[in-house]
Each structure stands twice: as C-alpha cells, then as structure tokens.
Amino acid sequence: KQEVTQIPAALSVPEGENLVLNCSFTDSAIYNLQWFRQDPGKGLTSLLLIQSSQREQTSGRLNASLDKSSGRSTLYIAASQPGDSATYLCAVYMGSNYKLTFGKGTLLTVNP
Amino acid sequence: DAGVIQSPRHEVTEMGQEVTLRCKPISGHDYLFWYRQTMMRGLELLIYFNNNVPIDDSGMPEDRFSAKMPNASFSTLKIQPSEPRDSAVYFCASSSGAGYEKLFFGSGTQLSVL
Numbered sequence: 001k002q003e004v005t006q007i008p009a010a011l012s013v014p015e016g017e018n019l020v021l022n023c024s025f026t027d028s029a030i031y032n033l034q035w036f037r038q039d040p041g042k043g044l045t046s047l048l049l050i051q052s053s054q055r056e057q058t059s060g061r062l063n064a065s066l067d068k069s070s071g072r073s074t075l076y077i078a079a080s081q082p083g084d085s086a087t088y089l090c091a092v093y094m095g096s097n098y099k100l101t102f103g104k105g106t107l108l109t110v111n112p
Numbered sequence: 113d114a115g116v117i118q119s120p121r122h123e124v125t126e127m128g129q130e131v132t133l134r135c136k137p138i139s140g141h142d143y144l145f146w147y148r149q150t151m152m153r154g155l156e157l158l159i160y161f162n163n164n165v166p167i168d169d170s171g172m173p174e175d176r177f178s179a180k181m182p183n184a185s186f187s188t189l190k191i192q193p194s195e196p197r198d199s200a201v202y203f204c205a206s207s208s209g210a211g212y213e214k215l216f217f218g219s220g221t222q223l224s225v226l
Contacts, residue, residue, distance in 0.1 A: 031212070032212070034214065034215065036215075036217075041219075041220075041222075042219055042220070043116070043203055043205075043217030043218050043219045043220050044203070044205075044215075044217040045217070046214040046215055046216065049213075049214050089155070091215075093212070095212075099157055099160075099168070100157070100215065102154055102155040103154070104154040105154070
C-alpha cells in the first residue's frame with residue numbers, strides 16, 4: 001500500500017528565505033506526482049505535476065523535483081513571501097486505480 | 113470557467129438528519145471525485161465517477177453514504193442518517209484525465225453534525 005509522508009508538519013520562515021518542502025513515498029512505481037496548495041477554508045490548488053519520466057517542473061518561484069528511485073520529491077520556493085503561507089500537500093498517482101494518495105501536508109508560515 | 117462549484121459552503125445539522133452535498137464539475141471534465149478531509153486522517157477518496165458512472169466506491173465508509181451523478185454537470189453526496197463522526201470537510205474535484213492530469217478542487221463543504 002502506497003504511503004506518502006511529508007516532514008516537517010509545520011515550518012515557519014522569515015520573508016525572503018528560500019525553502020524546501022519534502023515529500024516521500026514508499027512505492028516508487030508511481031506514474032506522476034502533484035504538489036498542491038491549500039489556503040485556510042479553501043480547496044486544494046494544483047501547483048505542479050511531475051510525470052515519472054521527468055526530474056523537475058518549474059512554475060515561477062516554484063520548482064518541484066522528483067527522484068523516483070529514492071521515493072522522494074521536493075518543492076523549492078524561492079524568495080518566499082507572506083502570501084506563500086498555506087498548507088502544501090503532495091500526492092502520488094500509481095496509474096492503475098485512478099486514485100491519488102495524499103500526504104498530510106506541511107503548514108508553511110512566512111513571516112513579514 | 114468558474115471552476116468546481118460546491119454547495120453549501122457550511123452545513124450544521126443534528127445527528128440523524130439527512131445531509132445532501134452538491135457539486136458542479138468543470139465543464140468537459142470526465143472524472144469527478146468526492147474526498148473527505150479531517151485532521152486525523154487527512155484527505156480520503158470516497159468515490160469517483162467517470163462519464164457519470166460510479167467506478168470505485170470502496171472509500172465510502174458505510175451504507176449511510178451514497179453518491180449520484182445524474183448528468184455531466186451535477187453530482188450529489190448524501191449522508192442518511194448523519195452522525196457526529198461524519199463531521200469533516202467534503203471536497204468535490206474534477207479532472208480531464210483521472211490521475212494523469214491535474215486535479216481541480218472545489219472550495220469544500222464544512223459539515224458539522226451535532
């Protein structure tokens with residue numbers, strides 16, 4: 001059974017700092033991995049989707065990397081801003097049962 | 113497109129009452145998913161539909177839960193009778209390609225069963 005873990009559960013940084021969020025998964029036979037952002041009281045917004053054949057995806061100040069063999073992905077946020085404060089979740093897709101397996105997320109707080 | 117639309121945003125009800133949650137997916141998306149989110153268990157997939165047909169309802173916790181998708185633009189999740197342990201945020205999401213494409217979530221329904 002696929003399990004997705006995100007450590008730390010919470011992270012607080014000063015504005016302007018570059019930071020890395022971590023995601024690990026137990027079964028490396030994934031089809032793709034998505035990073036989501038969730039603001040309080042809101043739904044999830046897909047930020048980046050990395051296919052298993054890719055090593056990284058970039059969108060603006062966000063860069064997601066994927067290392068299938070080691071079962072890890074990272075989300076790099078450059079020059080963090082208070083508006084980046086949210087919970088970030090990763091989810092993996094195995095490609096066989098149409099289900100995403102989600103981590104429980106990292107709560108990021110960027111302090112002005 | 114307005115995105116995935118869910119209603120109501122908040123629902124407070126008493127134990128034993130029937131609860132109906134509603135969802136309008138993004139036009140053109142063939143897949144619709146119902147998730148439940150709690151602090152303890154995180155996000156759990158309850159059921160998903162492909163072209164209005166339920167494909168996998170193995171995540172539905174009990175017979176008290178049922179879901180329908182009468183057409184491509186509308187789905188409901190019903191709980192009857194509701195119990196306090198059903199209190200959670202319920203999300204609807206849609207996609208054009210199941211897990212192969214990005215998943216788009218609604219804003220959720222915060223359900224409180226007293």
